[in-house]
């Protein structure tokens with residue numbers, strides 16, 4: 001007894017620590033968390049009963065007959081409940097919750113219940129075990145217990161493997177396999193050495209794996225706000241969308257990226273934390289999530305007055321947030337999903353909400369966008385574009401169109417911009433505005449970018465650029481591509497493979513890339529050293545910072561077409577002074593979106609070096625481009 005207790009004490013302490021950890025941090029109300037806490041209790045009770053039962057068995061005397069029966073029965077019942085809970089936990093990890101109809105649940109509880117009944121009635125039937133004058137003895141139906149333990153293990157592993165895709169990553173999948181392997185080892189051990197207490201040690205190891213892979217509260221908490229994070233939101237919606245009886249209210253800080261730049265990242269982070277604290281203290285009954293980039297999502301009971309909630313949050317935002325001495329004035333707008341909205345998946349729920357948030361951002365402050373059919377169709381369209389995009393990239397079917405860039409000195413074509421095109425199944429073009437953001441989100445932008453560069457290089461190799469009058473071709477580079485470490489190496493390899501000079505390609509990057517400025521500069525420097533040239537695209541679209549440009553090795557700045565159109569409709573001083581600043585800084589300037597002669601003249605008068613727009617030509621397929629412009633050589 002002494003030795004078994006001394007080996008069990010560390011296990012008990014570890015389990016109690018896990019219990020304390022569970023209650024020390026807020027948890028989202030989802031099945032996985034509820035099962036985890038039940039598991040901790042069941043593990044603790046089973047281990048305690050195991051010690052008591054083996055003590056009673058080893059020190060058996062006839063006058064302790066009843067006590068020995070009771071401890072053994074309790075141990076077997078606790079063991080069965082614990083195996084069922086481990087199985088239920090595995091099932092909840094792979095989202096079998098939706099099968100969690102009453103019937104499904106009871107079918108899977110049946111082996112546990114039948115075996116538990118056999119254990120409890122063994123007092124009379126002696127089926128599972130019996131207590132004789134010599135003490136504990138296995139009964140003829142003991143195999144039922146082992147079968148039950150193995151049944152839950154086999155079904156768990158089966159469900160995990162079949163539904164592998166439901167895991168968010170390899171760590172989760174292997175974590176689920178690992179804790180079941182520990183359980184299986186424990187069950188094997190106990191069937192060979194029935195009196196050993198090792199099964200509880202194996203079980204503890206399973207609990208540790210579960211904690212490390214799934215139940216560490218940091219996985220579902222946003223560090224700055226202490227609110228639940230995007231992972232938590234996903235897990236929560238996965239479960240809640242079956243119930244459809246919640247109100248989801250989202251609010252978003254307008255122009256979050258720009259404001260972050262203006263106030264500075266530390267102040268804005270403090271602001272986000274203050275908002276988190278405000279939500280936690282003012283609405284403790286509401287589950288609040290922080291879903292990156294200034295977006296907060298609240299889940300409330302179906303009978304919550306959504307208008308009242310929006311009003312009271314909006315009122316708080318009329319005042320500033322005191323971020324360590326910096327007064328933050330933040331404008332927000334809302335998106336709302338009413339209870340009962342019929343959505344078929346968590347992804348659809350979240351994306352419809354994001355789509356409504358995006359709509360709200362474009363409207364007035366305080367506006368409430370209600371999730372409706374358009375948000376749902378937008379998301380369905382996104383999924384179909386995603387499929388087409390993935391197929392197109394996989395089969396390298398992406399098309400490259402070219403749009404000429406004209407120099408203002410002689411109104412002669414000197415360059416072109418390569419623009420990506422994909423087609424749907426009917427052969428209709430899908431706009432890059434639709435597929436580039438998706439490619440950036442799912443990571444295929446890297447391959448797409450390389451394919452565009454390679455096809456542009458091949459075009460240059462196959463057509464003498466001089467004969468078309470081109471000195472260079474601009475290729476767009478997404479900011480996401482800068483986060484890939486080997487972009488310099490892979491782009492260099494493509495240019496070298498095609499036997500070209502680096503300066504024949506100019507890489508266009510947009511202003512938003514400048515958000516993570518130091519990383520961008522580092523990557524740009526290493527690429528410029530190799531001979532690449534950079535062009536700043538769409539200047540004026542976002543929050544522009546002239547001083548930052550000084551340090552960047554751009555050869556040319558392209559003024560966003562909105563700015564050009566605004567000036568042509570209503571001449572102002574902004575654009576002329578911007579262009580003259582660029583020129584004094586040594587950059588050449590391109591005006592985008594030139595649609596007619598008047599616009600071209602206006603931009604020439606302001607001193608632009610290059611023009612691009614439908615007035616000269618729309619983007620053309622490569623064969624059409626050579627056909628149209630070869631004659632100008």
Ligand code: C2E
Pocket residue numbers: 403418419420421431432433436449452476477478508537538561592593594595612613614615619
């Ligand atoms: P961008 O780089 O600013 O490209 C110019 C866009 O303006 C092109 O749209 C072009 O067709 C359009 N445009 C040119 N002249 C005019 C005009 O006079 N009037 C009007 N209304 N539009 C004009 P497109 O091809 O739809 O591309 C949209 C954006 O998608 C591009 O904007 C670029 O940011 C992105 N994109 C396109 N191809 C690629 C690519 O290969 N890689 C990456 N990362 N982004 C790309």
Ligand code: MG
Pocket residue numbers: 417476508537
């Ligand atoms: Mg561009």
Ligand code: MG
Pocket residue numbers: 537538558560592
């Ligand atoms: Mg542009």
